Amino acid sequence: MSLSTQPYKGTRDFYPDDMRTRKWMFAKWRKVVESFGYEEYDGPILEPLELYTAKTSEEIVNDQSFNFTDRGDRRVVMRPEMTPTVSRMVAGKRQELGYPLRLYSIPNCFRYERQQRGRLREFWQLNVDIFGVEGIEADIESIQIADSLLKEFGASKDMYQIRIGSRKLLHELLHQLWGLEKGQEKAVLQVVDRMHKISPEDFKEQIKLAIGTSNDQDNYSELIDSFFNNPRWDDLPYDILNLPSYKDLQSIKNKLDEIGIDNVIHDPSTVRGFEYYTDVVFEVFDIKNPENNRSLFGGGRYDGLVGEFGVEPVPTVGFGMGDVTFQNFLESNKLLPEQPSETDIYVVVIGDVLTDAQKVAQDLREKGINVAVDLSGKKSEKQIKNALKKNIPYLLFIGEEEINNQVYTLKETATSNEQKLSLEDISKTVA
RNA sequence: GCGGAUGUAGCUCAGUUGGUUAGAGCGCCGGGUUGUGGUUCCGGAGGCCGUGGGUUCAAUUCCCAUCAUUCGCCCCA
Numbered sequence: 001m002s003l004s005t006q007p008y009k010g011t012r013d014f015y016p017d018d019m020r021t022r023k024w025m026f027a028k029w030r031k032v033v034e035s036f037g038y039e040e041y042d043g044p045i046l047e048p049l050e051l052y053t054a055k056t057s058e059e060i061v062n063d064q065s066f067n068f069t070d071r072g073d074r075r076v077v078m079r080p081e082m083t084p085t086v087s088r089m090v091a092g093k094r095q096e097l098g099y100p101l102r103l104y105s106i107p108n109c110f111r112y113e114r115q116q117r118g119r120l121r122e123f124w125q126l127n128v129d130i131f132g133v134e135g136i137e138a139d140i141e142s143i144q145i146a147d148s149l150l151k152e153f154g155a156s157k158d159m160y161q162i163r164i165g166s167r168k169l170l171h172e173l174l175h176q177l178w179g180l181e182k183g184q185e186k187a188v189l190q191v192v193d194r195m196h197k198i199s200p201e202d203f204k205e206q207i208k209l210a211i212g213t214s215n216d217q218d219n220y221s222e223l224i225d226s227f228f229n230n231p232r233w234d235d236l237p238y239d240i241l242n243l244p245s246y247k248d249l250q251s252i253k254n255k256l257d258e259i260g261i262d263n264v265i266h267d268p269s270t271v272r273g274f275e276y277y278t279d280v281v282f283e284v285f286d287i288k289n290p291e292n293n294r295s296l297f298g299g300g301r302y303d304g305l306v307g308e309f310g311v312e313p314v315p316t317v318g319f320g321m322g323d324v325t326f327q328n329f330l331e332s333n334k335l336l337p338e339q340p341s342e343t344d345i346y347v348v349v350i351g352d353v354l355t356d357a358q359k360v361a362q363d364l365r366e367k368g369i370n371v372a373v374d375l376s377g378k379k380s381e382k383q384i385k386n387a388l389k390k391n392i393p394y395l396l397f398i399g400e401e402e403i404n405n406q407v408y409t410l411k412e413t414a415t416s417n418e419q420k421l422s423l424e425d426i427s428k429t430v431a
Numbered sequence: 432g433c434g435g436a437u438g439u440a441g442c443u444c445a446g447u448u449g450g451u452u453a454g455a456g457c458g459c460c461g462g463g464u465u466g467u468g469g470u471u472c473c474g475g476a477g478g479c480c481g482u483g484g485g486u487u488c489a490a491u492u493c494c495c496a497u498c499a500u501u502c503g504c505c506c507c508a
Contacts, residue, residue, distance in 0.1 A: 004499090006499080006500090009499085009500095059505080059506055059507090063432075063505095063506085064506070064507080080507095081507095081508085109508080111506090111507075111508090113505095113506075113507080114432085114433095114505095115500095115501080116501075116502060116503070116504095117501090117502070117503090118507095118508070119506095119507070119508075120508095123508060124508095125508060190506095193506095197504095272507090273506065273507055274507090294507080294508085295507090295508080296508080297508060298508085320508065321508070322507090322508025323508080324508065325508050326508080348466085348467075350465095350466050350467090351465080351466080379464085379465080379466090380466055380467055380468090381464085381466095381467070381468065382468095383467090383468095384467060384468045384469090385468060385469085387468085388468060388469065395467080395468085397466070397467070399466060400466095401466085409466090409467090411467075411468095413468080413469085416467095416468085416469090418467085
């Protein structure tokens with residue numbers, strides 16, 4: 001029995017083709033977030049289990065994390081997400097960091113789950129967080145960045161929709177209007193999160209189930225209808241429209257509208273899965289391709305996390321964008337072009353001139369051009385095929401004639417245009 | 432953790448109502464062509480038909496198990 005060449009379940013090998021795509025995607029991510037003044041950080045892949053127990057969703061920590069006990073009997077987890085890590089880092093230097101603090105990272109994260117479309121065991125995730133801003137300016141900036149990211153890749157408004165919701169608004173409603181306790185609230189939120197996946201009837205049933213049976217069911221039916229299924233908030237026996245949390249939501253939507261982001265809707269069912277979110281949350285959906293039926297990415301405000309480390313709390317808004325779902329989105333919308341090689345020129349050596357060809361290549365490298373020289377000694381046809389397979393944009397033919405005249409034949413593979421050029425002209429053309 | 436689908440050449444897939452040497456396209460290697468590919472022609476290599484067991488004179492084909500891949504549920508990027 002020989003060894004398997006397959007990567008471990010749910011992980012990926014990145015051959016040069018795949019790696020080019022990944023580098024291209026990450027470069028755009030970095031470009032956009034850095035244009036908003038965000039600075040890159042990184043943290044360890046391994047974290048103590050306690051970091052996640054109180055704050056991430058319970059299921060992710062208990063059932064969906066890679067974890068082990070180290071030689072000092074410490075419970076260790078391979079990070080399933082980055083938010084607790086960055087919160088820990090900010091708390092650790094709470095006093096000396098300047099606010100607003102804008103941070104981003106592209107960590108690989110690990111979740112032990114059965115893979116399916118858009119869900120692997122190892123994935124990369126762009127994390128963008130702004131610390132120290134209490135007001136909705138931070139929420140707006142966060143969503144604006146999300147929108148800019150999509151546009152940077154050529155996505156148009158008709159391809160995606162941004163849905164915003166408010167945990168705080170839901171809490172006020174559930175607590176004050178419905179009279180729910182903490183535990184019930186959590187259960188209700190989980191059902192709310194699934195709203196679009198189940199029928200209105202099932203939704204109502206499951207909400208009631210989450211609340212428990214002791215309550216007056218007819219009363220809740222009406223509330224569920226008016227809040228979730230067909231919002232008519234003016235009719236509610238409670239002044240939702242004047243709640244600060246509701247006003248925030250409206251202001252965010254209006255401000256985004258003003259700056260040209262008008263594909264934002266208020267969706268009461270947008271709550272997100274993590275427990276640490278405290279206020280406004282958002283999710284982005286692919287609205288053109290039904291196969292991408294989950295949220296592409298999302299985030300929101302989590303004001304309580306930094307304070308968990310025993311320092312003054314720091315209000316925070318952030319979002320995470322997974323590489324797998326995002327790449328699915330790009331593929332479905334034909335926004336994923338094939339990337340050229342990092343190698344600019346492939347030297348096709350004709351005849352017995354390898355040493356001279358090497359010299360030419362070295363001269364070009366010194367001008368900042370990436371040059372690979374064919375070493376196979378095969379006939380030119382084979383050398384060309386090899387270069388094309390690697391997606392190298394230029395071929396440089398070097399034979400005796402070229403060496404003697406110091407003029408080389410440069411061919412652009414995409415167009416088949418061929419020119420006889422000096423070294424100087426080659427570097428200008430390729431650059 | 433639960434349910435479905437699929438495992439035949441490097442890739443995408445045919446096929447065998449159970450019967451000698453297992454098929455295609457693409458790709459790969461070599462040649463026609465000792466200086467030009469993506470669009471020519473000729474030739475070639477490459478398969479324990481996922482793995483283990485059962486039924487049978489005979490299994491790649493039928494049955495069971497198992498592993499892998501994949502889709503959905505749960506949860507989430």
